[in-house]
Amino acid sequence: MTQELMATLSTVPVSLPRHSKSNHLNLNPNPNPSPPTVNNDRSFTNHPILSLINQCTSTTQLKQVHAQMLRSGLFFDPFSASKLITASALSPFSSLDYARQVFDQIPQPNLYTWNTLIRAYASSSDPTQSFVLFLQLLHQCELFPDKFTFPFVIKAASELKAFRVGRVFHGMAIKASLGSDIFILNSLVHFYGSCGDLDLALLQGGFPEEALELFRGMEKENVKPNDVTMVGVLSACTKKLDLEFGRWVCSYIERNEISVNLTLSNAMLDMYMKCGSVEDAKRLFDKMQEKDIFSWTTMLDGYAKLGEYDEARRVFDAMPCKDIAAWNALISAYEQSGKPKEALVAFRELQLSKDAKPDEVTLVCALSASAQLGAMDLGRWIDVYIKKHGIKLNCHLTTSLIDMYAKCGDLEKALGDLFSKMLEAKVKPNAVTFTNVLCACSHTGLVNEGQTLFYQMEPVYGVVPGEKHYACMVDILGRSGLLQEAVELIKKMPIAPTASVWGALLGACRLHGNIELAEQACSYLLELEPRNHGAYVLLSNINAKTGKWDRVSGLRKLMRDSGLRKEPGCSSIEVNGIVHEFLVGDNSHKLSKEIYSKLEEIAARLKSIGYVPNKSHLLQLVEEEDMKEQALNLHSEKLAIAFGLISMAPSQPIRVVKNLRVCGDCHSVAKLISRLYDREILLRDRYRFHHFKGGNCSCMDYW
């Protein structure tokens, strides 16, 4: 829809009248006089029915007034109709659908009426409707957009980050001699700044710069920037992380005696915080006489983004009232910086506090944290919560649900259920959705489905494949043995192959024992990421598999010399909604004794069926550098599985998440446990998913 509109708008013949800057009298203001049905008698201004409109407190009451207006004929007076539109579109109990119905019945809506509806749509959930109306205004009636119309449609363009459409509005406003209107300029400054998040903006050097250009241009046009302008200018500085210019703007505000209200102070706070001057921000914050929820949240978010969690928490605790944005700032900061456990603790706190109700953002964060931890119980609970509260499944929420189910091992639910439903409901998948879906295809070995989707991405869904999608596709192809196809795909990439692309190829080479290609992939990978521990491990693994021990020890030496060390293995498991973490040889858990005796029991049972722990040179090298025989039993994933066996009902599958690749011995043991104890085990490691059932694993022993 947006694309269609953009195309239309960019070809719109601009035939706007030039708004005279001087006060010339327009001798022929309306070449097409209104039809006779329209009553232009101004005495209606004080009509008693009109005063009723202002007393309405519900749509039902408005409808009653509407009926009276129809009966009395007042509805056919454009001014009176405009009053009804304003009430139905902008009042606190507004219903845009109803406003639109009313609008469609007005024979000759005046410009005020058009503008009111365009304005209401601009800040609605569907701002494209502003564009639709704008086009109708241009093509279906004699009226022309005026200085009120443009700020609203530009606002809609900001909301949608519709850069091209917004730029067309800018051009049209200039042609209509409205290029110096401070309201239009301010909305444009904000618009250009707000388009700065797009990938496109990054490629083109950033639109915040255009916002600043507009501000500089105001000087030449002799338009005096005001406080609202400066909010937009500061916000553009924030996007550019340009502290120097930000400071200059603050002094400009002072020099030009621009009134500094709370909003402007907040914009300054945000600029200082995000551009890296916490001191300036703190100084200003402490000095501010009046603070609102924005001031507090800006400080909170600033500290959280800097990783200063204690300080963030202090600000949060000091807040006089905490709305959902404040909670979200805290929760998302944890979730985004690899602290999913802390994120969920805060999420739980929010539910207990009853300060605010979780919204889409909160739920997306909580789902993402659940996915990171493999906490499917909580993930499912959130799924139910969404349904129970009738929360509309938008793209972000659906994508997070798909991610959560896929990462927690329910690929069927993620792909078959959620993704299909998403398409059915016409919710547009975005780049992240495709990453999750392709990843799920790779884990379930859905080569054809993955390939089809990948090639549909751009033509059907308008999502340009990025490096992550290529990496997934290389993985899907390579894993199924189509190494040559994978190489061809890499060659055809319009963007430079990234480390994850080479990593995927390397993994596939390991699986299919292609040393030659592996060496190539690895050297490309190490060129991009010289400190990639996994690359060395994989390459050693392939060489060891084919007995090239010289190369193996050479690689090991290389690793040692470069001081590369493996991060400690860590596994987590969710039991009754609480996430437990285990490190290698961990005995800090309060049920540690029971866990270790369970492990002994397992070892004995395995031994009785003839199982010999796999302590081959290969595994020692690859998985745990200084692994001793007994250390096999102390791996974090084994501890987590043992804990699951003693603490969960036999009917429940055991879900474990490990931060590194699962060790070969642990993999064999998990398979046997799934048979001996008749338990499903779902183990997600850093790279893929292992679903153990009846003695087998879904990865078919290739990982």
Add this chain to the structure above:
DNA sequence: ATAGGGTTAG
């Protein structure tokens, strides 16, 4: 005759 532009979380 009526009105408009701005700041925090993802």
